[in-house]
Amino acid sequence: MKPVIQLNQVHKRFTDKKVVQNLSFEIEKGSFVALLGPNGAGKTTTISMMLGLINQTSGQILLFGKKPEETAVKNRIGAMLQDVHLIDDLTVEELIDLFRHYYPKSLPLDYLLAVSDLQKSRKKIAHSLSGGQKRRLSFALSLAGDPDLLFLDEPTVGMDIISRQLFWDTVRKLKEQGKTIILTTHYLEEADKMADRIIMIDQGKLIVDGTPTELKKSTLGKSISFIVDQKTTTQKLYQFPGVTDVVWEGERVKLYSQDTDQLIRELINSHLKMKEIEISNSNLEEAFQHYVEKAKIS
Amino acid sequence: MSMFFAQCKAEFIRLLRRKKTWFTSLLLPTILYFVYDQSHGTGKFNGADISTYLLMAIACFGLVMTSVNTLSVQFADERKQGWTRLLKMTPLPNSYYLSAKIVSQFIINLSSLVFLFLIGAFTQGVELSLWQWISCTVWILLATIPFMTLGILIGTIRIVEIVQIISSLTMMLLSLLGGLLMPIQTLPHWLQKYAIWSPTYRLGQGAWDLIAGHSPHLQAVWILAGYAIIFIGLATFIIKRQEAI
Numbered sequence: 001m002k003p004v005i006q007l008n009q010v011h012k013r014f015t016d017k018k019v020v021q022n023l024s025f026e027i028e029k030g031s032f033v034a035l036l037g038p039n040g041a042g043k044t045t046t047i048s049m050m051l052g053l054i055n056q057t058s059g060q061i062l063l064f065g066k067k068p069e070e071t072a073v074k075n076r077i078g079a080m081l082q083d084v085h086l087i088d089d090l091t092v093e094e095l096i097d098l099f100r101h102y103y104p105k106s107l108p109l110d111y112l113l114a115v116s117d118l119q120k121s122r123k124k125i126a127h128s129l130s131g132g133q134k135r136r137l138s139f140a141l142s143l144a145g146d147p148d149l150l151f152l153d154e155p156t157v158g159m160d161i162i163s164r165q166l167f168w169d170t171v172r173k174l175k176e177q178g179k180t181i182i183l184t185t186h187y188l189e190e191a192d193k194m195a196d197r198i199i200m201i202d203q204g205k206l207i208v209d210g211t212p213t214e215l216k217k218s219t220l221g222k223s224i225s226f227i228v229d230q231k232t233t234t235q236k237l238y239q240f241p242g243v244t245d246v247v248w249e250g251e252r253v254k255l256y257s258q259d260t261d262q263l264i265r266e267l268i269n270s271h272l273k274m275k276e277i278e279i280s281n282s283n284l285e286e287a288f289q290h291y292v293e294k295a296k297i298s
Numbered sequence: 299m300s301m302f303f304a305q306c307k308a309e310f311i312r313l314l315r316r317k318k319t320w321f322t323s324l325l326l327p328t329i330l331y332f333v334y335d336q337s338h339g340t341g342k343f344n345g346a347d348i349s350t351y352l353l354m355a356i357a358c359f360g361l362v363m364t365s366v367n368t369l370s371v372q373f374a375d376e377r378k379q380g381w382t383r384l385l386k387m388t389p390l391p392n393s394y395y396l397s398a399k400i401v402s403q404f405i406i407n408l409s410s411l412v413f414l415f416l417i418g419a420f421t422q423g424v425e426l427s428l429w430q431w432i433s434c435t436v437w438i439l440l441a442t443i444p445f446m447t448l449g450i451l452i453g454t455i456r457i458v459e460i461v462q463i464i465s466s467l468t469m470m471l472l473s474l475l476g477g478l479l480m481p482i483q484t485l486p487h488w489l490q491k492y493a494i495w496s497p498t499y500r501l502g503q504g505a506w507d508l509i510a511g512h513s514p515h516l517q518a519v520w521i522l523a524g525y526a527i528i529f530i531g532l533a534t535f536i537i538k539r540q541e542a543i
Binding site (some may be wrong): 097136145 | 376380386388390458478
């Protein structure tokens with residue numbers, strides 16, 4: 001089967017600034033891909049090119065095997081963009097209904113109001129909504145045409161915790177229906193929880209592409225940290241089985257190991273005087289920093 | 299087709315909800331007409347009754363002012379706010395977006411004309427044959443199209459405040475030049491030579507011809523069509539260049 005998205009040696013230059021360089025990847029139907037990178041890495045530019053909002057300088061971008069600006073493609077995509085101010089003087093339901101008319105097949109108005117939790121505000125003028133409500137309305141608009149491919153560019157900025165929960169529940173259901181979803185976010189734990197593939201870019205170049213688990217494995221791994229008296233030496237801590245690294249942060253020490261379950265048992269048995277123990281799985285945050293640093297060196 | 303209809307409906311609702319629409323297309327022309335008509339008394343001008351002549355002049359003035367103002371400011375604003383960017387990724391064709399704006403403005407303009415003509419007929423005693431009422435309405439409506447395209451052209455400047463100033467200034471000057479606020483004969487002689495080429499003069503001239511009992515000059519039709527083509531051509535060229543990044 002053909003991939004939903006194909007990027008082949010895509011370059012984008014704004015006057016003399018190279019924003020995207022030689023970007024190539026393919027995205028299969030039904031995958032949930034997080035596109036991550038530091039600010040100014042070229043994420044929004046890449047998404048804008050995929051949506052046909054701006055043209056690439058060279059290279060090829062295909063969605064469903066066609067160019068992004070074709071109507072056949074637009075009929076099948078939806079997007080929640082950043083910095084879009086909704087037009088004035090229309091109510092929430094009028095705006096959603098207008099978008100429903102743009103697409104050959106559309107989702108029912110009541111469903112769209114429900115997933116964006118805007119039933120109570122349906123008669124309100126869209127312009128007067130709060131920041132979080134506007135984000136939710138953008139979500140409803142992005143789903144209006146029952147898209148097969150959904151772009152979510154920093155979707156949860158400005159949403160409160162309850163809205164976020166409803167939002168991710170809905171997105172999870174969409175994923176189960178086999179929709180392809182592309183996410184960019186600053187909240188790495190969201191990407192970690194939701195995505196089954198992560199593409200990291202920095203300075204317009206692809207730096208790593210893999211599953212969240214793969215990415216996290218390549219970093220130092222899981223860790224246990226605690227406060228211990230200063231008499232305990234680094235050397236002594238290295239003697240515990242499986243410890244790969246010891247890092248001191250003041251009187252707090254952090255031990256890295258692939259098997260933290262075994263390590264915690266050993267530590268307790270050794271009667272070491274530990275206080276305020278914290279066990280943490282390696283997170284995407286660390287993997288992210290690791291790869292960005294690595295890309296800078298090379 | 300239902301897509302286009304939905305777009306027109308949305309744009310029309312938006313116009314109705316704006317207080318500015320009511321002010322510029324109903325209140326302002328009505329007040330202007332009363333003031334002008336009171337100060338000019340009775341008599342004949344250009345082969346027609348003065349009240350009738352003024353009614354047509356003010357009707358044209360009101361329509362071009364609201365058309366240019368509304369379209370230019372809306373267009374500039376919606377581009378600045380990223381709204382057109384959002385629409386660009388939907389299947390809605392760009393031409394639908396602009397033509398829906400023009401169609402809704404058309405309906406507002408028609409209502410504004412009918413309202414003003416009723417005021418003229420029932421309060422200022424303007425007398426015209428049914429054919430003249432209808433032909434004047436149709437002429438003024440159609441001859442306002444070049445001004446709508448001018449509005450879109452001005453709206454390609456992306457700074458809303460500047461668009462507001464430029465569109466008001468342009469329309470005031472064009473209305474003065476074209477004899478919509480005072481007869482072209484009051485202008486200096488050298489200026490009159492240029493004034494007859496202005497779209498505002500040709501718009502008014504057609505209506506004044508109709509109330510004087512003859513049909514509009516064919517030349518007026520060509521000049522107005524020419525302006526419409528130039529404005530929309532320029533606007534399309536500028537939009538294409540701005541978007542080719």
